[in-house]
Amino acid sequence: MFDLWRFGFDVQQVIATRVIGMMKGELSQREMRRMVVEKQTAYSNAQIAGAYALLTSGPVQAGREMIEVYERAVRANRIRLSGAPRSWDEAIS
Numbered sequence: 001m002f003d004l005w006r007f008g009f010d011v012q013q014v015i016a017t018r019v020i021g022m023m024k025g026e027l028s029q030r031e032m033r034r035m036v037v038e039k040q041t042a043y044s045n046a047q048i049a050g051a052y053a054l055l056t057s058g059p060v061q062a063g064r065e066m067i068e069v070y071e072r073a074v075r076a077n078r079i080r081l082s083g084a085p086r087s088w089d090e091a092i093s
């Protein structure tokens with residue numbers, strides 16, 4: 001289920017991390033390109049998921065599917081940018 005508060009917090013954290021990196025001059029060209037490509041990819045994936053759900057399940061499910069695409073993309077960015085371990089194996093090594 002979509003958690004608006006969690007999504008908003010994750011978005012804010014990703015934006016803040018990137019803006020601070022830009023201000024400090026520590027944001028690489030690779031990360032800047034990645035920001036643009038990730039947005040394009042998430043948009044395309046959301047459109048595909050929404051169109052498929054619209055055809056098979058209706059408009060309510062289409063909206064949910066589209067939001068889930070953005071939610072997963074933002075969460076993945078937050079985890080990646082925070083430097084937190086992604087798995088238990090990484091945490092203990």
